[in-house]
Amino acid sequence: MGRWSGFSGCFPRTRPRKSGGLFIAPEAQGKGIGRQLIAHAVTLKGDLRLEVFARNEGARRFYRRTGFEEDGSRTDPDTGFELILLQRKRTSAPN
Secondary structure (H helix, E strand, C coil): CCCCCEEEEEECCCCCEEEEEEEECHHHCCCCHHHHHHHHHHHHHCCEEEEEECCCHHHHHHHHHCCCEEEEEEECCCCCCEEEEEEECCCCCCC
16 A cells, blocks of 8 residues: 655635645655645636744745745744745736
């Protein structure tokens, strides 16, 4: 039986669609799985929006390379950490 390498989710009733997360197993990172999941989500849902912890530079770089642009920030009320808001238009080309 195979193993899961990654998954993502979207909140269906938000406009633009808000991503509920993108998770790739450590041993599967750097193999294009995240890019494939983002491309699939854009094909299905169009514009996407998500948040990432400001201190997570690796995730911020990944999302910029896949066509997301930073669009503000807010403080997470549960953790007190800064979150960066990112948005990707269906027409945004990955870098």
